[in-house]
Amino acid sequence: MSATTSDIPRVVIIGAGIVGCSLADELTARGWTDVTVLDQGPLPAPGGSTSHAPGLVFRTSPSKALTDFASYTVEKFTSLSVDGLSCFNPVGGLEVATTEERWADLHRKAGLAESWGVHGELISPQECLKLWPLLDEERIIGGFHTPGDGLARALLACRAQQERATARGARFLDRHTVIGIDSRDGRVTGVVTDRGTFPADHVVSAAGFWGPVIGRLAGVPVPLLPLAHQYARTGPLPELAGVNDPRTEASRPVLRHQDRDLYFREHTDRIGIGSYAHRPLPVDPFTLPAYEDAPVMPSSLPFTEEDFAPSWRDAAELLPALGASRAEEGFNGVFSFTPDGMPVLGEARELRGFWLAEAVWVTHSAGVARAVAQWMTEGRATTDIHECDLYRFEDAQRSPAYVEERGARNFIEVYDIVHPLQPLERPRPLRTSPFHTAQRELGAYFLEGGGWERPHWYEANAPLTEGVSPPERDAWAARYWSPIAAAEARATREKVALYDMTPLRRLEVTGTGSLEFLQRMTTNNLAKKPGAVTYTLLLDEAGGIRSDLTVARLGPDHFQIGANSPADLDWLLRHAPDSVQIGDITSGTCCVGVWGPLARELVQPLTRDDFSHKGFGYFRARRTHLDFVPVTAMRLSYVGELGWELYTTADLGARLWDTLWEAGQRLGVVAAGRSAFNSLRMEKGYRSWGHDMTAEHTPYEAGLGFAVRMDKGEFTGRAALAARGGERERPERRLTCLTLDDPTAVVLGKEPVRVDGATAGYVTSAAYGYTVGRCIAYAWLPARLTPGTGVLIDYFGAPVAATVTEEPLFDPGMDRIRR
Known part of the structure; x- marks a missing residue:
C-alpha cells in the first residue's frame, strides 16, 4: 500500500x-x-x-484460524534474526500419549494437522525415545511429532x-x-x-x-481474564551436559505430556517445566504493580510451591532423570484467557x-x-x-462473572481432550426458550450454544427407535449422540415434528430507506412485495461470505432477518444510515419449526387463514393467529420437508408450543432435536455458515450462486465477484458433497480428504443421513472432481472411502417442500 x-x-x-x-x-x-x-x-x-x-509454538489446533496464525508466526520468525541468532528455533514438537484415550486423540490431532497443512507423524515409543532420550519408554504408548514446530525467541x-x-x-x-x-x-x-x-x-x-x-x-x-500459570526450571542435569549450545539453548523437541497437563523444553543443561495442572489462579489486572514496584516484573508473580508439587511428581515419572534434581527456580506467570x-x-x-x-x-x-x-x-x-x-459474544457472555467462570475453565481445559460437541458445564442453564419446561418433561438431552440450552434429542422418543437401526458408532462418534435422533429424523420425514428454533438470531430492520440499505448490504434481490422471504448473503468487499441471512419483508419498511451471530448485528449497525433502525429481537421472541408431510394438517385447523400451497406459497410470510396466539409464519424449511417457522413473543411461547403439541397428537407429532435437524439439512444440501463456508469462500465456490443477483445494482462484494467472472466464475475449489461408501462408517468434520494419495482438502461438516442410509460429508475439494470420483477421508488414522456425489441427496426436485 x-x-x-x-x-x-x-x-x-x-x-x-x-x-x-x-x-x-x-x-x-x-x-x-x-x-x-x-x-x-x-x-x-x-x-x-x-x-x-x-516460547512454545505448536501450530496444530482444531481452529483453522489459530493454525494459520501459528504457521505464519513460524514462517516470519524463521526469517528474522538478531546478532546472527534466528528468532525461531525449529526443534520440533512432540506430544506423547500415556493413555489409550490420548493416543486416539493424537490420531485425531494428526488429522487436523493434515487438514490445515501442518506436517506431522505418529510415532512409536521407540521413536519418541530417540527424540527425547530422558523419557521413560515404558510409560509411552506413542507420540505425535511435528518437525516444523519449535521455540519462538519472543x-x-x-x-x-x-x-x-x-x-x-x-x-x-x-x-x-x-x-x-x-x-x-x-x-x-x-x-x-x-x-x-x-x-x-x-x-x-x-x-x-x-x-x-x-x-x-x-x-x-x-x-x-488474566490467570497465573506455573513455570519452573530444574537444576543442571548431567544427562544434558554438553548437549546444547548455550546460544540456542535447545535441540530436542518441545515436549507435551498432556495427560498430566505438563510441557517441557530445554534450557541448555536444564529443563523448563510448565504446568496447567494446578488450580486456576485469577489475577486482577487493576491491582498489578507498576514495573518499578514489582519484585521481578508485573507478569511474574511469586512461585507457589505447594501448587507445583503434584506436577513435579508427574514430571519425574515421565522423565526419571528429574528424580535426582529439583525445581531450583520458578514463577507464576500471568497471561490471558477468554470465555x-x-x-x-x-x-x-x-x-x-x-x-x-x-x-x-x-x-x-x-x-x-x-x-x-x-x-x-x-x-x-x-x-x-x-x-x-x-x-x-452474547451480552450474557460478556458479564464479568461469565468471563471469570469460563476463563478459569478454559485454563483447566487447555490440555483436555475436548469433543467438538462437548457443552459447557457452568453456568447452565443460562438462556432457555419458553418451551424449556415442556422439553424437560419430554426428556430433552440439552447441549449448549451461545448460552442457549438446545435439545439434541428427546428420551420420550425412545420407543420410536423400534425398527430404526442406525449403525453403531465408535466411542468418539457416540459421544453426545443417540440412536433416538434416527427415529426423530424418520418421524419428520413421515409425519410431523416440532423443532425449537428460538436460538436462531432474529433482527428487525425498520425505517425509511430500509430496503435500499439491505439491498446494498446483501447479494440477493429483496425488492419484492411485502410477504416475500429471501435467502441472501452478507459479503465483505473481497466477495467472501461473512454470513447468510433469511430476510422476510413484513412491510414496505419493515424486515425481519434470521442471522447467525452477534457479529452480523454489528456489521449491519456499522453500515446503517441514521434513517434505518436495527434491533435484536431474539430474546423477546421465540420460534417453533413445524415440519413434515403432515405439517399442514397440524397447522391449518388452528387458523382461519389459508395455509394451502396456493394460499401460502413457499418462501412467503404472513402474520396470523394460531388459536389464541398471534404469530408471524414463514413458509421455510431447513430440513427439506413441508412446513413453517412460527414466531411469537416470548410471553406466548409456552402457549404456542402447547397449542401445536395438543393439536398434533392425532397426527403422531414428536418433538425433535438438533441431531436429527443436522442430519436432515445435510441430506437436503443446506449449508451451515461458519462450518461449510466463511469469509475465505465466495458464493460460487460454496454452491450459493443462486443467492446472488449481479444485475440488481451495487452491493458489498459485487465488484470483487465481477472481477472473478461473476456467475461465469470457474472456481478452482468447491464445497463438495461426499457420501461414505461403507454405510456403517461415520466421520464428524475437519478430517483431511485425500485424492490419489495426496491431501486435497478437508471435511467441513458431516452427519449420518438416516434417510439415505449413509454418512454425508461436505468438503472443500478441487473443482475438477466429478460425481463418482473416489476419495479417502482420514478418520483417527484410518482411511475411510467416500465418493463425490451429486447434491442434494434428498428430494432434488423440491417436491416435498412445495406441495
Whole structure:
C-alpha cells in the first residue's frame, strides 16, 4: 500500500510486547508508517507476558484460524534474526500419549494437522525415545511429532521487528503509562499518558492481560481474564551436559505430556517445566504493580510451591532423570484467557478507531498481527477470523462473572481432550426458550450454544427407535449422540415434528430507506412485495461470505432477518444510515419449526387463514393467529420437508408450543432435536455458515450462486465477484458433497480428504443421513472432481472411502417442500 505523508493515518499501539511489535512491523510494511508504540515498562522487556514466555509454538489446533496464525508466526520468525541468532528455533514438537484415550486423540490431532497443512507423524515409543532420550519408554504408548514446530525467541523477535518498523518511521517509547483515551463524536482522537498526549486516528490495545484496564479507559469492555500459570526450571542435569549450545539453548523437541497437563523444553543443561495442572489462579489486572514496584516484573508473580508439587511428581515419572534434581527456580506467570479460549480482535463500534488485539499468545502473535494489519489497512483479513471477532459474544457472555467462570475453565481445559460437541458445564442453564419446561418433561438431552440450552434429542422418543437401526458408532462418534435422533429424523420425514428454533438470531430492520440499505448490504434481490422471504448473503468487499441471512419483508419498511451471530448485528449497525433502525429481537421472541408431510394438517385447523400451497406459497410470510396466539409464519424449511417457522413473543411461547403439541397428537407429532435437524439439512444440501463456508469462500465456490443477483445494482462484494467472472466464475475449489461408501462408517468434520494419495482438502461438516442410509460429508475439494470420483477421508488414522456425489441427496426436485 502506498500513500502520501498527509494520507498516512496516525496509529498508536498500546503495548510493546510481541503483538504490539509484530503489528508495528506489519503496519509499516503496508505503508502506515506513522506508528507510535507505547509501553509502561522498559524496552526491550517491558514486563508483560512476552517478557517471561517460554516460547512454545505448536501450530496444530482444531481452529483453522489459530493454525494459520501459528504457521505464519513460524514462517516470519524463521526469517528474522538478531546478532546472527534466528528468532525461531525449529526443534520440533512432540506430544506423547500415556493413555489409550490420548493416543486416539493424537490420531485425531494428526488429522487436523493434515487438514490445515501442518506436517506431522505418529510415532512409536521407540521413536519418541530417540527424540527425547530422558523419557521413560515404558510409560509411552506413542507420540505425535511435528518437525516444523519449535521455540519462538519472543524478545529477540520483538527487537527484530522494532528495528524494521523503526527504519520505516515507527517509534517505540517506553516508560509511558496510559491514563486516558481521548475521543470526539464517537471516534478516538488520542492516547493520554503520564508523559503527554499522543494524537491518533487509530489506537490499538495490544496490552495483553492489561487489556481490560485499557478497555475501561476507552469505555470498551474486554472479555478477558488474566490467570497465573506455573513455570519452573530444574537444576543442571548431567544427562544434558554438553548437549546444547548455550546460544540456542535447545535441540530436542518441545515436549507435551498432556495427560498430566505438563510441557517441557530445554534450557541448555536444564529443563523448563510448565504446568496447567494446578488450580486456576485469577489475577486482577487493576491491582498489578507498576514495573518499578514489582519484585521481578508485573507478569511474574511469586512461585507457589505447594501448587507445583503434584506436577513435579508427574514430571519425574515421565522423565526419571528429574528424580535426582529439583525445581531450583520458578514463577507464576500471568497471561490471558477468554470465555472461549480465542483471541479478541477488531474495531470497537462504540468508539471508532479503537482496536483490540488481545488474548494473543506468542504462538499466534505474528499471524494475528498480520490479520489485524490487513483488517486496518485493507478492510479484511485473508484468514477468516470470525472466531476471534470482538462481537462474537452474547451480552450474557460478556458479564464479568461469565468471563471469570469460563476463563478459569478454559485454563483447566487447555490440555483436555475436548469433543467438538462437548457443552459447557457452568453456568447452565443460562438462556432457555419458553418451551424449556415442556422439553424437560419430554426428556430433552440439552447441549449448549451461545448460552442457549438446545435439545439434541428427546428420551420420550425412545420407543420410536423400534425398527430404526442406525449403525453403531465408535466411542468418539457416540459421544453426545443417540440412536433416538434416527427415529426423530424418520418421524419428520413421515409425519410431523416440532423443532425449537428460538436460538436462531432474529433482527428487525425498520425505517425509511430500509430496503435500499439491505439491498446494498446483501447479494440477493429483496425488492419484492411485502410477504416475500429471501435467502441472501452478507459479503465483505473481497466477495467472501461473512454470513447468510433469511430476510422476510413484513412491510414496505419493515424486515425481519434470521442471522447467525452477534457479529452480523454489528456489521449491519456499522453500515446503517441514521434513517434505518436495527434491533435484536431474539430474546423477546421465540420460534417453533413445524415440519413434515403432515405439517399442514397440524397447522391449518388452528387458523382461519389459508395455509394451502396456493394460499401460502413457499418462501412467503404472513402474520396470523394460531388459536389464541398471534404469530408471524414463514413458509421455510431447513430440513427439506413441508412446513413453517412460527414466531411469537416470548410471553406466548409456552402457549404456542402447547397449542401445536395438543393439536398434533392425532397426527403422531414428536418433538425433535438438533441431531436429527443436522442430519436432515445435510441430506437436503443446506449449508451451515461458519462450518461449510466463511469469509475465505465466495458464493460460487460454496454452491450459493443462486443467492446472488449481479444485475440488481451495487452491493458489498459485487465488484470483487465481477472481477472473478461473476456467475461465469470457474472456481478452482468447491464445497463438495461426499457420501461414505461403507454405510456403517461415520466421520464428524475437519478430517483431511485425500485424492490419489495426496491431501486435497478437508471435511467441513458431516452427519449420518438416516434417510439415505449413509454418512454425508461436505468438503472443500478441487473443482475438477466429478460425481463418482473416489476419495479417502482420514478418520483417527484410518482411511475411510467416500465418493463425490451429486447434491442434494434428498428430494432434488423440491417436491416435498412445495406441495
